[in-house]
Amino acid sequence: MAALAEWHHVTKDYHGKGVFDLCLQLEEGETLGFLGPNGAGKTTTIRQLMGFIRPDHGTVRLFGQDPFVSCAVQTRVGYLPGETAFPPDMTGGQFLHFMARYRGANCLARAEQLAEYFELDMGGKLKRMSKGTKQKVAIVNAFMHDPQLYVLDEPTSGLDPLMQNRFVELVRAEQKRGKTILLSSHMFEEVEKTCQRTAIIREGHIVAVRDMQALSNSRRKLFTVELDTSAQAEQCAAVFSGAQVSGVHVTFPVTARQADAAVKKLAQFCVKDISVRSQTLEELFLHFYEEEEA
């Protein structure tokens, strides 16, 4: 396997924000998730790959070329921007026609197929479209010329759950066709469904690059249990490691494989209410730091 995209010790400093000494490789045929909270540097990393901005230090390579200088490689790239801003006064259809002509690509048949797949009405003015509809136009634009590499910056933002699922299906179909995909997101679930490998970025640094399955397994659920009295709550907290007590509520983390044991342990208490939520990204990252420090 060869690296289609490569960041080599890349630094882009925006007065303390940005990315710092970032190293990352995107191998041919893989789907790499790029996960991080808002403002972590995902978009800055992607803009450098697309050649919009030049790194202060380090080098970026796209198909072995410097993307800031060479535009020819862009024929093989489908890019979905993180922000959906379109030129004004065009309908969705006009925009896609314009982009096809602008790119010099004969891809309108595929554009129409994709529009149909996403139930996109191409006749509406772009500026009057809802966020979700605009996002569909952006998706069709990224996929219509059948590129080899997809660079997708938060691709499902604004889409309803049905369309999110269709998008996941589309990405999986492209994976099967051997395409390479970089998918950035601040939502774990979005990346979890499609990616084999995930890079985690925080405050401009790559914290970890992990196999998606391992990452899913290490992500814990947080159980919050309501008990009768605070005394009982204290008792309950003693049973679970990492538990925190707040009045009659106890919150403790449970990994996927421990769910059964946790429920059985809970059976000895009089549980009035129970709620379960997944760890947020920040909580997951804390877990990584703890791992690294240990």
Place this chain on the structure above:
Amino acid sequence: MNTALFRYDMRGHGKTGVIFLAVMSLYGGMITAMFDPKLGESLEMMAQSMPQLFAAFGMLEAGKTLTQFLANYLYGFLYIVFPMVFTVLASVRLVARWIDSGAAAYLLAAPVGKRRIAITQMAALAVVPFVCTAWAFGFCVLAAQVMFPGQLDVSAFLRLNVGLLCLQLMFAGVCFLASCVFHDARMAAGVGAGICTTFVLVQMLSEVSDTFNWLRYCTPLSLFDQQALLAGEGGAAGCAALLAAGVVTATAGCIVFCKKDISV
């Protein structure tokens, strides 16, 4: 040049362009109709009563001939300012607004290089001065032919319009540079319009009285010497200088666009 982008740019010009050309035609028709050797005398009397004001707009000399009259009343102020405003608006639309809105991402994420994008937009902006001056020339020649057949010295009038074209191309270069330098559309418009307006105001002030006459060396508008162009004596060097200024600033704009980070 990218034809798809150029065609989109031309459609963008269309809406504002029609309005500007209509206003230019309105004034062109009105001023031509106003020409009357007798009226000229009364206009001259008016000009004598408030010479500074008339001088500021380049209208002190009423002009004995129709060609002189048009040169003074249209090419002293109106036909300088209208195309200039159009150019300012177009320059912002062609570059800064793409970047400001973030839509430039689509232009950049395609196999079209930054230099090609910049050259396409520069060419699309240069269309504005060409169309405006061609329209001004054509419309006035037609109006003069209809109202005062044979009275317009067409070759002198053509020289005047070539001069105007060079002046407008200088404005376009300055505005293009401003639009490439500033990411913010309002900032780009403000700086482009600010510089061009300053040039015009300084020119107007320098005409008012001898006290301010030295100001004519502070504005490139002095290089557009209507009288010299009409007479066919000199004036060409000034035009060449204006044209050169336009080419230099536009090239600088292209270089800035290719080198700078475009965070979209």
